Amino acid sequence: MMNEKLKVHLERSFNLTHDLVVHLEEASLGLDLPGLPSNRIAGQLWCIVGARESYLKAIAAGGWQGFACSLTAPRVKEAVLAALATTHQSLGELDFANLNNVQLDLAFALLEHEVQHHGQLIRFVYANGLTFPESWHERYTV
Numbered sequence: 001m002m003n004e005k006l007k008v009h010l011e012r013s014f015n016l017t018h019d020l021v022v023h024l025e026e027a028s029l030g031l032d033l034p035g036l037p038s039n040r041i042a043g044q045l046w047c048i049v050g051a052r053e054s055y056l057k058a059i060a061a062g063g064w065q066g067f068a069c070s071l072t073a074p075r076v077k078e079a080v081l082a083a084l085a086t087t088h089q090s091l092g093e094l095d096f097a098n099l100n101n102v103q104l105d106l107a108f109a110l111l112e113h114e115v116q117h118h119g120q121l122i123r124f125v126y127a128n129g130l131t132f133p134e135s136w137h138e139r140y141t142v
Helices: 002-023 026-030 041-061 077-093 101-127 134-140
Strands: none
Touching: 002 041, 002 077, 002 101, 002 134, 026 041, 026 077, 041 077, 041 101, 101 134
């Protein structure tokens, strides 16, 4: 039951990321934090996709297999949305009921990573005068 609850939290987090990308204009993906050393929004999304792909592969294999990201156009909204959808589908294919402790640790690490990026993206949105989708208002009271 706890494993399925973890899957629900991952799905909610994945949905929030999707909602934000849908909400943002494509030109916004190229924005950064003005005056601060940081990746652009697109760089944040590239890291999210790469972490999803890498952690999901590790969970399925039962151990870390290395980091890789297939997203080659992180400033192209449709490319980002397609990669997010593919990783969300991969999450749905995992059998959370039968994960061992190593796999559970990897799944928790994936959730932590995604949520950590949400915090960063909140700063990007505020710093650039952008707005949030309704789901973010409901979840994070932004």
